[in-house]
Amino acid sequence: MVNVFITKSVVLQSLDPLPMQGPELGFHADDIERPDMEQESKQEVLENKDVIVQRVHIDGLGRTKEDCLTYEIADVFRAKNLIDVMRRAHEARQKLLRLGIFRQVDVVIDTSQGVDALPNGLDVTFDVTELRRMTGSYNTMVGNNEGCMVLGLKLPNIFGSAEKLTFQVSYGTKETSYGLSFFKPQPGHFERSFAVNLYKVAGQFPWSSLRETDRGVSTEFSFPLWKTNHTLKWEGVWRELGCLERTASFAVREESGHSLKSSLSHSMVIDTRNSAILPRRGALLKINQELAGYTGGDASFLKEDFEIQFNRRLFWDSVLSASLWGGCLLPIGDKPTCIADRFYLGGPTSVRGFSMYSIGPQSEGDYLGGEVYWAGAVHLFTPLPFHPGKGGFGDLFRIHFFLNAGNLCNLNYGDGPQAHLRKLAECIRWSYGAGIVLRLGNIARLELNYCIPTGVQSGDRICDGFQFGAGVRFL
Numbered sequence: 371m372v373n374v375f376i377t378k379s380v381v382l383q384s385l386d387p388l389p390m391q392g393p394e395l396g397f398h399a400d401d402i403e404r405p406d407m408e409q410e411s412k413q414e415v416l417e418n419k420d421v422i423v424q425r426v427h428i429d430g431l432g433r434t435k436e437d438c439l440t441y442e443i444a445d446v447f448r449a450k451n452l453i454d455v456m457r458r459a460h461e462a463r464q465k466l467l468r469l470g471i472f473r474q475v476d477v478v479i480d481t482s483q484g485v486d487a488l489p490n491g492l493d494v495t496f497d498v499t500e501l502r503r504m505t506g507s508y509n510t511m512v513g514n515n516e517g518c519m520v521l522g523l524k525l526p527n528i529f530g531s532a533e534k535l536t537f538q539v540s541y542g543t544k545e546t547s548y549g550l551s552f553f554k555p556q557p558g559h560f561e562r563s564f565a566v567n568l569y570k571v572a573g574q575f576p577w578s579s580l581r582e583t584d585r586g587v588s589t590e591f592s593f594p595l596w597k598t599n600h601t602l603k604w605e606g607v608w609r610e611l612g613c614l615e616r617t618a619s620f621a622v623r624e625e626s627g628h629s630l631k632s633s634l635s636h637s638m639v640i641d642t643r644n645s646a647i648l649p650r651r652g653a654l655l656k657i658n659q660e661l662a663g664y665t666g667g668d669a670s671f672l673k674e675d676f677e678i679q680f681n682r683r684l685f686w687d688s689v690l691s692a693s694l695w696g697g698c699l700l701p702i703g704d705k706p707t708c709i710a711d712r713f714y715l716g717g718p719t720s721v722r723g724f725s726m727y728s729i730g731p732q733s734e735g736d737y738l739g740g741e742v743y744w745a746g747a748v749h750l751f752t753p754l755p756f757h758p759g760k761g762g763f764g765d766l767f768r769i770h771f772f773l774n775a776g777n778l779c780n781l782n783y784g785d786g787p788q789a790h791l792r793k794l795a796e797c798i799r800w801s802y803g804a805g806i807v808l809r810l811g812n813i814a815r816l817e818l819n820y821c822i823p824t825g826v827q828s829g830d831r832i833c834d835g836f837q838f839g840a841g842v843r844f845l
Contacts, residue, residue, distance in 0.1 A: 441558025718839025
């Protein structure tokens with residue numbers, strides 16, 4: 371809830387047609403009704419009333435350094451009228467909450483007091499409540515025939531400048547993982563941040579009869595540039611690969627053992643979507659590059675992949691969405707690529723109608739991944755028939771019609787580009803179907819689809835009929 375208090379009777383009259391609305395209220399901007407003509411006339415009068423913001427106060431600070439907050443509230447001084455003051459104060463409040471160091475931020479707008487007070491002067495006060503020095507979390511997770519307990523410990527604002535130290539342990543019935551991370555934003559530019567991570571991650575991949583344990587450290591720097599967001603990252607990881615079952619293929623056994631990867635990576639993102647989980651409009655472009663081997667380690671490769679998505683709103687509140695994924699892995703030197711670095715395709719979050727990562731090269735039933743892939747999909751999302759629960763719980767559900775296709779293979783890099791394109795165009799797997807989608811806030815999305823796979827190749831595992839999927843990133 372946004373709490374804005376405006377004192378003095380001359381200002382109080384202006385609050386009626388101007389509720390302070392923000393994204394935390396839980397609705398889209400397209401759903402806001404337009405104010406009537408009487409409200410517009412009142413707003414026009416207020417916009418023509420010139421004011422000057424003389425002072426801005428921040429009350430309730432404890433361990434937070436005030437100088438790191440001046441950047442977030444500086445725009446309030448540039449307001450020229452009352453409407454502008456309220457809008458800029460709300461934007462400053464959102465910036466303060468975005469720092470992740472305050473539990474609550476209230477805004478008080480008052481006429482200026484004192485000997486230097488101007489007749490049209492205003493004072494703006496931000497009343498903040500800091501988070502505790504230490505917070506903890508506990509939850510359980512179930513997936514892939516494994517249950518685990520996740521314990522988290524967070525120290526927000528540890529040095530008073532919006533830094534954050536986080537420790538998390540995942541204790542499962544099969545594997546245990548942990549991670550320690552330190553995050554520090556640049557004062558005044560929260561989008562620019564530096565992070566250091568220490569971790570141990572263990573996972574089991576039954577589609578490849580593979581067990582992998584990674585122990586590593588990474589540093590990354592994130593920053594915006596024009597309309598894009600960039601991340602530069604260095605990662606050093608000690609990887610231990612082993613067979614998950616005694617029946618693992620010889621190709622997987624050959625990959626077993628220890629390896630050290632040191633890589634530099636860069637990612638660029640342009641995201642104009644209104645939601646990352648179930649967007650109704652906007653587009654996404656994401657490009658990743660990773661270069662391994664030049665900073666040490668025994669893994670040497672160049673890896674490129676991209677993701678493109680377009681969303682357009684149609685009639686009857688329906689949405690047409692199109693997505694395209696692709697990637698290429700190039701080995702450097704004579705050593706072949708590692709099974710842990712290759713691409714995998716198939717499953718309820720990529721090419722629906724196929725089992726998890728069950729497309730592409732395989733040996734004795736174990737899927738080995740591929741060095742090049744592409745996948746595309748077209749979706750039509752519509753509201754539920756007869757709109758049950760409209761305006762409430764029913765708006766979280768959508769009917770889903772889809773057509774998706776893709777291919778995953780290895781290339782002979784001695785051949786020309788035309789040969790590569792022909793191989794990618796051969797043996798295309800595709801499927802179509804319909805289902806229902808549930809949006810879990812801005813956290814994840816669930817899909818229950820009826821799939822009809824076609825273009826099935828020898829060795830592929832299909833899921834003909836109902837298929838359930840849960841995740842954040844979907845094709």
